Amino acid sequence: MQIDPRLLEAFRSVLDSGSITQAAASLGLTQPAVSAQIARLESDVGFALFVRSGNRVRPTAEAMAFREEVEQTLTKISDLSRVAEQIRAGEVGSLTIASHPMAGVTLLPPVVSAFARERPNIKVELFVRNSDMVRGMFPSRSYDIGIAELPVDPSGLTITRYRIGCVAIMPKNDPLAAYDIITPELMSGRPFVSMSRLWTAYHLVEKVFSDAHAHLNVVASSELFAAICAMVASGLGVSIVDRASALQFGAAGLEIRPFQPAVLYDIAVFHSADPNLSTIARGFLDAFDAHMRTFLAPSGES
Template identity: 65%
Template sequence: MDIRLLEAFRAVVESGSVTHAASSLGITQPAVSAQIARLESELGFSLFTRTGNRLRLTSEAVTFRAEVERTLDRIDDLGRAAEHIRQGQVGSLTVASHPMAGVALLPPVIAAFVQQRPNVRVQLFTRNSDLVRGMFPSRTIDIGIAELPIDPTGLNVTRYRMECVAVLPKDHALCAHEIITPTLMSGLPFVGMSREWAAHHLVNSVFAEAAAHLNVVVASELFAMICELVANGVGVSIVDPASARQFQAAGLAIRPFRPLVPYDIAIFHSAEQDLSLIGRTFLEAFDAHLQGLIAPATETDR
């Protein structure tokens, strides 16, 4: 049934005349009369009787009116829903990330994202980087975040490089130095990172090249735990800047570390299916957040 016929019927009922209905609909009076006649023909019963200059609903039209109101209200709801979808205000997003991103990077991004989109549902999975990479190409996960390397086959990948920083207990003697080096940390109790991380091997390398003693007393696979251990005085360490900032209030002092220890991550999604507007908007929000953390690009990064 042509929705325009139902709208014409509602307009006549609400205004009480064909003339006023035509004015509200922005069409001519004969056009409204033709629409009402066509609707009556399709329905098989009359909708109005005329008493003088007034139109009255027939008994059948009274019952039909209730159904028309429900139908048109539902269509209005669908129109609003479509508009919200077009604006990226309704829908869902599923993100799988490695622990560092899940703890240190995503919370502020997600918080701002859902505050602006209260009808968007976000589901988060936290797994190690190997498992996150293995989830793609999956149609159940929209976006992945993991440490490099990542096989780009079938994926759209955006890479980010951060400079790891030194973290110290806030009253540590090394806080007097503006830049921390392996030589300054040599022999000090050190909270190390998992061997599975590329950063673990880079830290070992820079200490070896400086002939400095890397005295690992505790090792953890989570940057968040490393920061908490340092804040509690277990030792010193080297972590990504996002984790360091998140736990600074817990009692960490943060200093630049040289030589550079890079920490590389990527955000990616399937190249075989279009990402929704919600997903594209999230990528933009994540990128904006990372701009304050990433290291300046070098010729080898480009």
């Protein structure tokens, strides 16, 4: 037996007020409409719910026994409506992000933290893997949003590309800090803490040094820009990293200077091209985009 929740609402209102007329007023219905609802409910349950007593109605013993279940049912319906509204608003659920190390360590933590604080009923899970693994994981749909170095196969995906300018970093009080702009010639032969050869960024830096006939003297390398910044701050050498990573470690003992020619580091944020992307995912993408706007390379750089 399926009972229309509206009939249960009418039953509770009549029971609470003791009057069909008053129940109708509180429900915004006419008295005949509420009487019809009570009659339908009585037909559905198979027993009388009220008997008339002058201008008022009195619940039957069966109605009083039925009342507790009705209250529980209406509470559950109310809870379902609340949860549905939270889901529609993107306030309940989960979000899984797979990211390459640079974004996973530097760009995403502040965005994830702010996003999760604003939505305490959402669980955000962040996986940090190299770009090849992030790209390779997507066909299994094991995450909602991916972030990796380009190229990313666009088949079935919506891709947003972000281009971040890189800067020169050096320890505090390093002689290079006397220059307003750092060039490959100024860094030539200096101990250089490099990103891994597996990264596109390494080959970008290698090319600008080669084009300038400067010596790239790599003494250490890491897959993590954060680790590179920490080694430079400790005095191991100089380096070129994305501006977001450099700013994150500026207080740890780094000097940061513009680098020319421009080294532009591209990342891709991607997700399924399915138009039914969750409200949570769309909200996070908007928050990440707003954060990234502070780090993008000027449009004139290429």
